[in-house]
Amino acid sequence: MSNRQNVVTTYQPENVIQPVHTGGAIALDEEGIVLATSLEEDAALTDLNTGALLARVEGIYELRRLENESSTIDVLLKHSFKPHATPVVTIAIDESGTLLATGATDGSIKIWDIRAGYATHTFHGQNGVVSALLFFHASPRESQKTDKATKRKRSTQDIQRNDATLSSQDSTATLRLASGDEGGRIRIWNLHKRNAVATLESHVSVVRGFDYSPETESLISASRDKTVIVWDAVEWTTKRIIPVFEIVEAVGFLSGGNFLYTGGERGCVRLWTTATGSEATMEQEPGREANGIVSAMHNKKGQFILTINASQVIILRSVSDISKTAPSSKSISPLPIIRSISGTHDEVIDLAYVTPNRKFLALASSSEDVRIVSLSSSQTEQIPGKPPDYFGADVASLQGHSDVVICLTVDSTGCWLATGAKDNTARLWRIDQPSSRYEHYSTFTGHAESIGAIGLASTANVSLERDPLSHPPAFLITGSQDRTVKRWAIPKTAQSTSKAVYTRKAHDKDINAIALSPTGQLFASASQDRTIKIWSSEEGEAQGVLRGHKRGVWSVAFAPRDTPPIPGEDGSSTSTSRGLLLSSSGDKTLKLWNLGDYSCIRTMEGHTNSVLKVVWLPPPEPSATPDGEDQPARSKQTQQSSVASAGSDGLVKIWSVVSGECLATLDNHTDRIWALAFNPATRTLVSGGGDSVVTFWKDTSRETVAKRGRDQVERVEQDQELRNCEHEGRWREGIVLALQLNHPARLLGIFKRVVDTSPPEQGSLSGVVAVDEVLSSLADEQLLSLLLRVRDWNTNARTAPVAQRILNVIVRRYSPERLAKLGKRKGGKEVVEALKAYTERHYRRMEELWGESWIVEFLLGEMDQLSVQQGLDGSLESREQDTIRV
Numbered sequence: 001m002s003n004r005q006n007v008v009t010t011y012q013p014e015n016v017i018q019p020v021h022t023g024g025a026i027a028l029d030e031e032g033i034v035l036a037t038s039l040e041e042d043a044a045l046t047d048l049n050t051g052a053l054l055a056r057v058e059g060i061y062e063l064r065r066l067e068n069e070s071s072t073i074d075v076l077l078k079h080s081f082k083p084h085a086t087p088v089v090t091i092a093i094d095e096s097g098t099l100l101a102t103g104a105t106d107g108s109i110k111i112w113d114i115r116a117g118y119a120t121h122t123f124h125g126q127n128g129v130v131s132a133l134l135f136f137h138a139s140p141r142e143s144q145k146t147d148k149a150t151k152r153k154r155s156t157q158d159i160q161r162n163d164a165t166l167s168s169q170d171s172t173a174t175l176r177l178a179s180g181d182e183g184g185r186i187r188i189w190n191l192h193k194r195n196a197v198a199t200l201e202s203h204v205s206v207v208r209g210f211d212y213s214p215e216t217e218s219l220i221s222a223s224r225d226k227t228v229i230v231w232d233a234v235e236w237t238t239k240r241i242i243p244v245f246e247i248v249e250a251v252g253f254l255s256g257g258n259f260l261y262t263g264g265e266r267g268c269v270r271l272w273t274t275a276t277g278s279e280a281t282m283e284q285e286p287g288r289e290a291n292g293i294v295s296a297m298h299n300k301k302g303q304f305i306l307t308i309n310a311s312q313v314i315i316l317r318s319v320s321d322i323s324k325t326a327p328s329s330k331s332i333s334p335l336p337i338i339r340s341i342s343g344t345h346d347e348v349i350d351l352a353y354v355t356p357n358r359k360f361l362a363l364a365s366s367s368e369d370v371r372i373v374s375l376s377s378s379q380t381e382q383i384p385g386k387p388p389d390y391f392g393a394d395v396a397s398l399q400g401h402s403d404v405v406i407c408l409t410v411d412s413t414g415c416w417l418a419t420g421a422k423d424n425t426a427r428l429w430r431i432d433q434p435s436s437r438y439e440h441y442s443t444f445t446g447h448a449e450s451i452g453a454i455g456l457a458s459t460a461n462v463s464l465e466r467d468p469l470s471h472p473p474a475f476l477i478t479g480s481q482d483r484t485v486k487r488w489a490i491p492k493t494a495q496s497t498s499k500a501v502y503t504r505k506a507h508d509k510d511i512n513a514i515a516l517s518p519t520g521q522l523f524a525s526a527s528q529d530r531t532i533k534i535w536s537s538e539e540g541e542a543q544g545v546l547r548g549h550k551r552g553v554w555s556v557a558f559a560p561r562d563t564p565p566i567p568g569e570d571g572s573s574t575s576t577s578r579g580l581l582l583s584s585s586g587d588k589t590l591k592l593w594n595l596g597d598y599s600c601i602r603t604m605e606g607h608t609n610s611v612l613k614v615v616w617l618p619p620p621e622p623s624a625t626p627d628g629e630d631q632p633a634r635s636k637q638t639q640q641s642s643v644a645s646a647g648s649d650g651l652v653k654i655w656s657v658v659s660g661e662c663l664a665t666l667d668n669h670t671d672r673i674w675a676l677a678f679n680p681a682t683r684t685l686v687s688g689g690g691d692s693v694v695t696f697w698k699d700t701s702r703e704t705v706a707k708r709g710r711d712q713v714e715r716v717e718q719d720q721e722l723r724n725c726e727h728e729g730r731w732r733e734g735i736v737l738a739l740q741l742n743h744p745a746r747l748l749g750i751f752k753r754v755v756d757t758s759p760p761e762q763g764s765l766s767g768v769v770a771v772d773e774v775l776s777s778l779a780d781e782q783l784l785s786l787l788l789r790v791r792d793w794n795t796n797a798r799t800a801p802v803a804q805r806i807l808n809v810i811v812r813r814y815s816p817e818r819l820a821k822l823g824k825r826k827g828g829k830e831v832v833e834a835l836k837a838y839t840e841r842h843y844r845r846m847e848e849l850w851g852e853s854w855i856v857e858f859l860l861g862e863m864d865q866l867s868v869q870q871g872l873d874g875s876l877e878s879r880e881q882d883t884i885r886v
Contacts, residue, residue: 008705009642009654009663011685014698016668017373017392020046020053021312021343025091026295032302035314037343048316048341051390084108092133094175099191101177103130109179111191121191125199127183132221134178134210139217142197142234143174178219180207186221188236198236202229208249209296213257216274220260222251228262230274242277244270250296250307254319258327261298261319263307267291269317269335273327280325281332290367304338311367312343340394342371348688351675352410354417355433356468358679360395361686362417363694364405370398370419370429372438375696396438398429406450412458413468416441418476420451426478428490432469444476444488446500453479453514455523457537475501477523477537479511485525487540502540506533515556517579522595524581528552532583534595544598551586555613558582563616563641566592566601566657582643582657584611590645592657604655606662609648613676617642617654620683620702644685646673652687652697668695715741722746732774739782744789751802765809775806776813783810784822787831794838804842807835 024038034054035046045054084104092101099120100112107128111121176197177189184203187196205225212219218239219231224247230239250263259280260272267287271280290311298305303320317335325332345365354362354372363371372395403422410417417429426444430437455477476488486500507527516523522543526532532546532553559580566580578595585591590604590611619641641657650673652666671690678685683699718741725734738747757767765772778786787810793803811819 008701008708009656010700010704011652011654011664011666011697012700013666013668013695014684015375015391015696017345017694018053019344019692020044020341021308021314023312026297026306026308026314027093028297028299028302028306030301032299032304035306037314049390051341051392084110090130090133092135092177094135099135099175101133101135101179103133103179105129107181109133109177109189111177121189121194123177123179123187123189123196125187125196126179126181127185129182130179131182132178132180132207132209134212136176136178136212136219137174137214138176138197139214139234140174141217145234178210178212178221180210180221180223182206184223184225188219200229200231200236202238202241203227209251211252211260213253213274216257218253218257218274220251220253222248222262224248228260228272230260230277240274240277242272249292249294252296252298252305254298255323255325255327259322259325261296261305263293263296265289265292267293267309269293269296269305269307271322271332271335273330275327278330280330281334284334288368305335308343311346314341314343315339316341340397342373342394344692345371345688345694346692347671347674347690348692348694349404349406349674350408351686351688351694352408352417352677353414353679353686354410354431355414358414358681360431360433361677361694362398362408362410363688364408364419364675365688365692366404368399368401368403368405368421368423370405370408370417372396372398372431395433396436398438398440400427400440400443401425403450406452407454409454409456411456411468411473415468416456416473418454418456420454420478422450424449424451424480426451426454426476426488428472428476430469430472430494439494441472441494442491442496442498444478444486444498444500446486446503447478447480447482447484449481451478451480453511453525455514455516457516457520458518474520475537477514477516479506479514479525481510483507483509483511483527485511485514485535485540487537504535504540504542506535507531509552512553513555515558515581517558518561522558522579524556524558526553526556526583530585532556532581532593534581534598544595546581546583546591546593546598546600548591548600548603549583549585549587549589551610553583553585554610555584556581557614557616557643560616560618566641580657582614582616584614584645584647586610588647590614590643590655602657602660604645604660604662606653606655606665607645607647607649607651609672611645611647612672612674613646615644615676615678615685617644617678617685618680620699644676644678646676646687646689648672650689650691652676652685666695666697669693719743725750732770735771735774736782739778739785742785744792747789748793748799748802751806755802755805765812766805772809772813775809780822783814784831786810787822787835791831791834791838794835794842797842800838800842804839807839 019039021037022039027036033048035048037044037046039056042056044056047054084102086104086106088102088104090103098114100114101109103109107124107126107130109123109130110119113120173192175191177191178186179189180186184205184207186200186207188198190197203221203223203225205223207221207223209222210219212233217233219233220228222228226244226246226248228242228244228248228251232239244262246264246266248262248264251260253260257274260274262270262272268284273280290309292310293307294310296305296307304316304318307315316338318338319335345363347366348363349366350364352362354360359375361373361375363373365371374389374391374393374395376389376391401421401423405419405421408417408419415431417431418426420426424447428441430439430441457473457475472490474490476490477485479485483506484503485506486503488498489501491498506525507529509528511525511527513526514523521537523535523537524532525535530549530552534543535541536543563580581593581595583591583593588605588607588609588611591600592602594601642663643655643657644652645655646652650669650671652673653662654664656663669689669691673687673689675688685697686694688694718737722734722737722741722743725737734750735747738750754767754771760767761769763769790803790806793799
């Protein structure tokens with residue numbers, strides 16, 4: 001008998017980095033802690049301190065933070081309605097949180113009572129799309145002016161009635177709504193009078209934002225006509241027109257109305273002196289188009305301005321020092337950035353662990369920048385002046401490329417990151433995490449087209465391990481759409497120019513991947529021309545060509561050092577002296593190659609679409625098991641060698657390179673997966689794809705094996721206990737345990753002995769009173785499970801009497817309402833119908849037997865009578881003979 005233990009491979013999602021904002025409106029609570037953003041068709045609530053997704057809702061909800069769980073918000077749906085016949089493009093809520101204003105594309109505006117859920121006002125008069133809304137309370141002077149104008153137009157009786165209403169609703173009498181449209185028209189609405197107080201027509205383009213200052217009785221408006229206008233909120237006349245010379249998307253007052261801020265296409269928050277209209281901040285370099293600000297808001301309690309740029313990056317800028325600045329100042333430094341949050345990572349094209357402890361992740365995500373995110377699992381208290389450190393928090397952004405970054409790779413120390421982009425250049429970055437310095441080191445220019453593959457030397461030496469930041473890697477290999485590979489010598493000092501050591505025409509089509517061997521002496525290039533080439537890193541000479549894939553090759557990876565020999569498909573051992581190479585292709589397969597003779601050892605099939613990325617998963621080091629017992633060291637020949645692959649089918653698969661079988665399939669993505677990386681220290685596999693989701697898969701194989709062992713021991717113990725209960729007549733414990741273990745044979749045996757009890761206990765339906773009590777106190781799940789067994793027993797004539805006796809107990813001990821409710825559960829209806837059908841069949845058979853029994857009884861009676869008659873006739877004849885003799 002073989003004692004070989006079955007290999008178990010399991011991975012579970014441990015953490016997920018997912019989008020929190022995909023464009024649209026945003027909002028903050030008064031504390032500046034909970035951020036509400038638009039996530040597809042829902043609203044996402046995120047804790048800014050921990051980055052935790054608190055809730056995802058659609059409609060109008062009441063939010064309650066749970067007392068015992070600070071990271072959870074309980075949501076209760078209040079209302080859900082369609083306010084307009086055309087799409088709603090902007091909304092606003094008053095400071096009391098009771099009124100909601102919605103503006104639609106047809107120019108209509110509606111005011112809603114949030115608590116009651118009905119519309120209180122409907123306004124018309126805007127030209128086209130309503131682009132901006134703002135609730136505010138007008139100054140007393142403006143209200144008095146409006147009331148006087150109204151009184152001149154009304155009768156004395158109407159005036160008295162209006163004054164009585166105003167005295168009872170002073171809070172709503174001053175409430176105003178400012179609205180702006182795509183034509184530049186602004187209207188001020190009096191919610192109490194239900195009319196327009198003023199119409200302002202100075203802008204000539206889309207109005208994008210408002211703010212009101214009660215201290216200066218002023219309203220400001222921002223427009224895409226590159227101007228900001230300060231309005232007198234009493235007379236509704238123009239105070240000042242401020243030319244901003246950029247398309248403005250957001251505006252607001254600061255420091256009691258002494259300053260105002262603007263944000264627009266330049267990507268900078270600029271401050272202006274309200275009194276003079278002059279810019280107060282120093283000159284700032286305009287950002288790229290993706291950095292343009294599309295929305296902003298000021299949180300007074302948190303003392304920061306939150307902005308969202310065109311690439312959905314949320315940035316918090318501190319304004320705590322503005323209140324100390326004189327209004328006449330013209331040399332205010334740009335607002336310091338407190339922190340940056342990626343609303344979405346868009347399509348994750350590539351990723352890699354960085355820093356020696358692998359506590360950070362570099363992401364290339366359809367943009368010119370490479371984002372560095374933290375993988376810290378501890379959510380410590382927030383330190384003033386320092387961004388919160390939590391899992392998924394943005395740490396830095398590596399800016400330098402002028403087009404989308406396609407590929408990236410990291411050296412063995414994690415301190416040097418190389419990137420390739422569509423701008424035809426490669427860059428090397430120095431990752432100094434302890435000092436929070438993420439610096440550009442060198443640029444490599446020379447390719448004629450996009451760089452789609454890159455490899456970085458990872459040679460180990462003593463000096464590199466002691467001080468890796470002072471010792472850059474020896475060389476860099478790049479592959480491009482120009483079908484060439486280049487080797488670059490990395491300069492010893494930063495910002496030095498670098499030239500290609502050699503350039504080789506490598507393939508006939510685009511180069512998709514570059515991989516370096518563990519020693520750095522060889523590198524492999526994979527191309528859309530369906531071939532893989534092995535090169536000498538030093539001379540750049542081709543060593544061999546691997547052919548066999550039927551479509552373009554997307555990824556290649558060298559086997560780690562000390563990989564044990566891999567048996568071939570015929571069972572013979574394969575030499576790995578020159579190493580092994582793994583490849584994946586658009587033909588939906590993975591192939592394992594022997595670099596000794598450049599032959600294909602094994603082909604692995606299972607993906608339903610192109611396989612885009614592969615990585616090796618080194619076997620775990622021998623260590624203590626979760627139970628604390630020492631795990632015996634396994635030889636290299638018995639260690640499980642496996643690889644991971646990711647495909648366009650949105651699946652990650654784990655494969656055994658020994659057998660070629662798929663060990664596990666991991667599913668947590670809804671789009672193609674471009675990127676994979678593995679952390680040997682934590683046994684964590686990370687995947688990223690087109691759905692903007694980054695999933696961290698934890699290797700739970702050891703825990704699964706240990707759990708299965710514990711479950712098996714527990715099952716054996718429970719089986720023995722069940723036998724003991726059946727043998728000793730402990731019916732109550734036996735029935736509950738048999739239901740728990742899902743052991744129908746044992747359960748049937750118990751019920752047979754109960755039903756056959758002779759004589760049955762007095763007052764018992766089943767035969768034993770204790771069993772009746774157990775059957776009368778089952779939970780819904782247990783009762784449904786028992787009915788499933790009764791259904792099966794009822795289909796067999798030999799076990800049907802037991803089933804009918806148990807069914808009789810259930811029907812008599814449970815109310816019709818309880819049984820009807822049980823029948824509505826999943827599978828309940830089928831159970832009831834099956835029980836009914838076979839029970840009716842049994843009763844029909846009993847009726848037939850009963851009818852047949854009457855015939856048998858009649859025949860037996862007739863036979864008895866016949867025998868009696870024959871007996872009488874015989875006795876008479878004997879008497880006659882006796883008389884004759886006499």
